[in-house]
Each structure stands twice: as structure tokens, then as C-alpha cells.
Amino acid sequence: MREDIEKYRRMSGVKSDSFQDLEATPHWEAYETGVQHYDADEYLQAVARLEESLSEALSALEECRALCEGPQEDEDEEEKMQPGLYEAIAGTHYIQVLKCRQQCVLEIATKPGRISATEDFIPSHLDLLQFAYSQVGNQTLAAECAASYLLFYPTDEPMLEKMKQYRTELGEDVASIEHYVQRSLMEKKLIYYAVEHLGETFNDPDLWTPDELIPENLREKHSLLMPLCACFSAGALPFEGIAVTMDSQQMNGSQRVVFDRVLTESECKDLLRLTKAAGEAGDGYRARRSPHTPHERFEGLTVLKAVQLAQNGDVEWRDAKLLLQASEKSRKIIESYFTPGKKLHFSFTHLVCRRAVDGEQEGRMDLSHPVHADNCLLDPEGQECWKEPPAYVYRDYSAILYLNDDFQGGGLFFTEMDTVTVTAEVHPKCGRLVAFSSGKENPHGVWAVRRGRRCAIALWYTHSAEHAEQVKERVWWPCHWFSLCRPSLEASSLFLPCPGHEWRAVPGKTGIPVTVRYSKPCPGG
Numbered sequence: 294m295r296e297d298i299e300k301y302r303r304m305s306g307v308k309s310d311s312f313q314d315l316e317a318t319p320h321w322e323a324y325e326t327g328v329q330h331y332d333a334d335e336y337l338q339a340v341a342r343l344e345e346s347l348s349e350a351l352s353a354l355e356e357c358r359a360l361c362e363g364p365q366e367d368e369d370e371e372e373k374m375q376p377g378l379y380e381a382i383a384g385t386h387y388i389q390v391l392k393c394r395q396q397c398v399l400e401i402a403t404k405p406g407r408i409s410a411t412e413d414f415i416p417s418h419l420d421l422l423q424f425a426y427s428q429v430g431n432q433t434l435a436a437e438c439a440a441s442y443l444l445f446y447p448t449d450e451p452m453l454e455k456m457k458q459y460r461t462e463l464g465e466d467v468a469s470i471e472h473y474v475q476r477s478l479m480e481k482k483l484i485y486y487a488v489e490h491l492g493e494t495f496n497d498p499d500l501w502t503p504d505e506l507i508p509e510n511l512r513e514k515h516s517l518l519m520p521l522c523a524c525f526s527a528g529a530l531p532f533e534g535i536a537v538t539m540d541s542q543q544m545n546g547s548q549r550v551v552f553d554r555v556l557t558e559s560e561c562k563d564l565l566r567l568t569k570a571a572g573e574a575g576d577g578y579r580a581r582r583s584p585h586t587p588h589e590r591f592e593g594l595t596v597l598k599a600v601q602l603a604q605n606g607d608v609e610w611r612d613a614k615l616l617l618q619a620s621e622k623s624r625k626i627i628e629s630y631f632t633p634g635k636k637l638h639f640s641f642t643h644l645v646c647r648r649a650v651d652g653e654q655e656g657r658m659d660l661s662h663p664v665h666a667d668n669c670l671l672d673p674e675g676q677e678c679w680k681e682p683p684a685y686v687y688r689d690y691s692a693i694l695y696l697n698d699d700f701q702g703g704g705l706f707f708t709e710m711d712t713v714t715v716t717a718e719v720h721p722k723c724g725r726l727v728a729f730s731s732g733k734e735n736p737h738g739v740w741a742v743r744r745g746r747r748c749a750i751a752l753w754y755t756h757s758a759e760h761a762e763q764v765k766e767r768v769w770w771p772c773h774w775f776s777l778c779r780p781s782l783e784a785s786s787l788f789l790p791c792p793g794h795e796w797r798a799v800p801g802k803t804g805i806p807v808t809v810r811y812s813k814p815c816p817g818g
């Protein structure tokens with residue numbers, strides 16, 4: 294259904310107000326139209342709608358807070374110790390009321406029908422309003438919004454800078470936000486006291502809570518929830534000959550990059566040979582059509598399947614090995630470029646081809662892959678991307694390593710959150726690796742493949758060891774397949790020996806096997 298809506302949205306003459314959200318609440322309705330006006334540089338309309346949204350949101354918040362009074366249900370109650378009188382009053386009742394009040398901000402920041410909240414909902418209103426007011430020449434109100442924003446983030450440099458410019462024109466009316474912030478801080482203080490001394494737990498819904506207020510042993514956990522600030526500079530790459538062809542700036546976005554010469558022509562040829570097996574025996578969609586469009590056939594092969602095929606003698610070992618090497622090489626490049634010092638695990642690896650179905654290309658309006666983000670559900674009207682299932686929310690970085698260019702169409706493109714304003718395009722070719730963060734900052738899609746077959750290795754990475762790709766971690770690969778053995782692979786206790794070859798693990802100091810010895814090299818090794 295989402296794809297259908299996206300298709301209608303692309304049709305000429307269809308406007309955003311042709312779609313009506315029957316579940317919208319007053320503040321959400323105002324917020325979404327406010328943001329749309331803001332994005333269209335219509336600042337006068339934007340301020341009106343965002344002011345309305347802010348005031349509706351604050352009154353929805355009051356209503357929600359009022360409902361926190363009265364008996365509380367505690368899901369964990371059974372497991373807790375029976376409270377004494379003091380704990381009963383302080384912990385079981387009062388702290389529960391405070392926690393409930395604190396959670397209200399999540400309730401109002403969650404769009405009806407969604408399960409996750411928009412981060413920083415109230416402060417982001419102030420940020421947008423501050424800019425919009427300054428654009429319409431109302432410096433006094435812009436200053437008020439900046440001052441209100443600073444109540445949440447008192448050390449925010451860009452806002453402090455703006456504040457300096459506005460200072461002379463500053464009005465006094467920041468009272469409602471000041472009250473909101475002060476009251477919330479008092480509540481947090483009490484809750485964190487209960488967390489430290491009464492064994493309470495608390496998921497702080499706000500990003501702006503000052504560190505000093507959070508007990509030291511909880512700080513790191515809180516900061517993990519903060520948005521990741523990735524490093525944009527290329528730095529030295531661990532592989533020679535690889536070039537950065539386009540960076541975020543050249544691609545008009547953030548956390549986007551294109552590398553060339555990651556594979557040689559002959560490596561592409563070998564991997565394309567493997568894709569033939571993907572068509573015949575892969576774990577894509579076999580003879581069925583693409584999951585995205587009936588005009589294309591989609592073939593896929595996972596790493597585990599490639600190994601199984603190699604074991605059965607259906608594909609060459611060295612081609613299966615090349616698939617693994619190429620994915621590891623890409624992982625290293627991307628880790629060193631975007632997150633130096635912070636481990637990126639494989640989340641999923643798929644060798645995929647999209648083939649135009651003969652005779653069905655006339656008047657195609659569809660895309661080979663509709664516009665989407667890789668770790669959240671895009672909501673173009675709301676200019677949001679919901680990090681909730683069925684999206685793969687744990688994916689942090691995405692990459693596509695292209696194998697060929699002998700087809701028509703099939704370009705990768707990035708858009709704004711509206712899914713229609715194209716900001717950058719990447720033309721696939723052998724050895725070209727495009728990588729980008731998997732979130733809402735990078736909506737992307739693939740133009741229809743109108744002729745021929747477009748093949749690539751699609752790669753997704755995660756920081757979360759918990760969500761690391763099971764296949765690669767389960768398979769014990771021969772060490773000589775890599776120039777450097779991967780600790781995560783070495784530490785694995787299951788492995789898949791090459792047929793007829795003996796494998797032996799040599800325990801390291803910690804008892805974890807660190808080396809793999811084998812009696813004879815694997816075929817193709």
C-alpha cells in the first residue's frame with residue numbers, strides 16, 4: 294500500500310493535500326502542514342501552523358499529565374520486594390506518577406498509528422519557529438524562540454550565536470517554555486533519586502536532559518540514545534587504489550559517499566558468474582517476479598547459499614570466496630570512512646540482480662525499487678521516518694557494490710523526505726561502491742531497469758553485535774580467505790569445513806580459538 298501511495302504521489306497533478314489522514318490529532322495535523330510549509334520556504338504559513346501545533350501539543354501534554362494521577366499499574370510489581378510504608382508512598386505511588394508524567398511527551402510526539410515518537414518534539418518546534426520567524430523578519434519572536442530553545446540546550450553553540458544577534462531585540466515572553474523545562478527538571482531529579490536509592494528504573498524520554506542531573510552510572514546509557522554524529526572526512530583508506538568519487542557535499546546530503554575501483558573488471562566478471570547461480574538456485578525470488586515491480590525479475594544469493602552451492606559443486610569455490618572477500622573489503626572501507634574505531638558488523642549481505650522482463654517495458658511508471666529508507670518507515674507527508682518494525686531498525690549503514698553497467702535505467706537516486714525531490718544520482722558500474730547511513734537522512738530508490746540485467750552486492754551493516762549477520766558468524770571461514778582474520782569469525786564455535794578437508798582450531802590464551810589450520814588448501818584457495 295505504501296508503494297501504491299508513493300506511485301500516486303509521483304503522478305503529475307497529484308498534490309500532498311490530495312491525501313487525507315483521518316487519524317490526525319490537532320497538533321499533529323498542524324505540525325505536519327507546518328513542516329511542509331517550512332520545507333517549501335513558505336515561512337509565514339509555517340509559523341502560523343507551528344505555533345498552533347506547539348500550543349496544541351502543550352495542552353495535549355497537560356491533559357496527558359492530568360491523567361497520571363490516581364492508581365498506577367506497575368508491570369514489574371510482582372517481581373519487586375514488598376515495599377515498606379516509605380517506599381510505598383515515595384516509590385510505588387509518587388514516583389510512578391512522575392514517571393507517567395515524564396512519558397507524556399512520548400505520547401504527544403507519537404503520530405497516531407505509529408509506535409515510535411519523534412525525537413525532541415518540543416525543542417524542534419522552537420528550532421523551526423526561530424528560523425521561520427527570522428525569515429519573515431520578526432526578530433523579536435525569533436529571539437524568543439531561540440531563548441526558549443536554549444532552556445533545553447543551554448550550551449548549543451549555533452543557537453547561542455543566533456541569540457547574540459537577537460539579543461538587542463529580545464522580548465520577555467518565554468514563560469510557558471521556562472515553566473515546562475523547570476517542572477520537567479524537578480521531576481527528573483526526583484525520579485533519578487528513586488532510580489539510585491529505591492531501585493526504580495527510568496527511560497528518560499528526552500534528549501536534552503543535562504548530564505549533571507543523571508547519576509553517573511546511567512550517563513553512558515543515556516548518551517547511547519543520542520543521535521550518532523559520524524565523521525565526514527575521508528581520511529586514509531585501508532586499501533590502495535580506491536578513490537572517493539563523491540562525498541556527502543557533492544551528493545547534496547549527509548553521510549553519503551561513492552568509492553570507485555573497489556573491484557577489478559575480472560573480479561566483477563567472476564562475481565557475475567556467481568549471479569548466474571543466483572538465478573537458477575539462489576534464495577531470491579527464483580522465477581517469480583520482483584517484490585517491487587512486476588516488470589522485473591529479481592534474483593538473489595546470500596553468502597551462506599553461495600557456500601552451500603560451492604560445497605555441492607554448483608559454483609566455483611573461488612567465486613563464493615570472492616563474494617565474501619568483496620563484502621569484507623566493503624565493510625572495512627565503510628567502517629574506516631564513517632565510523633573509525635567503532636566496529637561495524639555485517640547485518641545482511643545479498644548478491645542481487647534485477648532483470649527487465651522482455652516485452653513489458655512500454656509506458657512503465659514504476660521504479661525498480663520504490664523510494665525508502667533502510668532502517669525506518671518513510672512517511673513523506675509527515676516528513677518523518679518511523680524507526681519501528683517491520684523496518685530493520687538496527688541497520689546503521691547501507692552499501693551497494695555494483696558489478697556491471699550493461700543495462701538500461703537502474704540508476705540509484707537519493708531524495709528529500711518527500712520521496713520526489715531528487716538530490717543525487719549514482720550510476721552503477723563495476724567496482725563502484727555507494728555507502729550511506731541507513732536512516733531518514735537518506736531516502737533512496739532505483740529507477741526502472743528497462744533493458745538487461747543489473748547486478749550488485751547489497752550490504753547492510755550494524756553497530757549492534759546482537760544483530761550481526763548470523764550466517765557469516767556461524768560459518769568458520771578459512772583464515773587465508775582474508776588478509777587479516779576477523780576476531781568475530783575466529784571466536785565462532787561452529788564451522789563449515791570444505792568437503793574432504795580436515796579443520797582444526799588452535800585455542801588462544803583466552804581459550805577462544807584464534808587460528809584455523811587445515812590439512813590441504815580448499816579448492817580454489
Ligand SMILES: O=C(O)CCC(=O)C(=O)O
Pocket residue numbers: 662667693704705737738739749751
Ligand atoms: O541496488 C541499489 O542500488 C539499491 C537497492 C536498495 O536500496 C535496497 O535494496 O535497499
Ligand SMILES: [Fe+2]
Pocket residue numbers: 665666667691737
Ligand atoms: Fe535501500
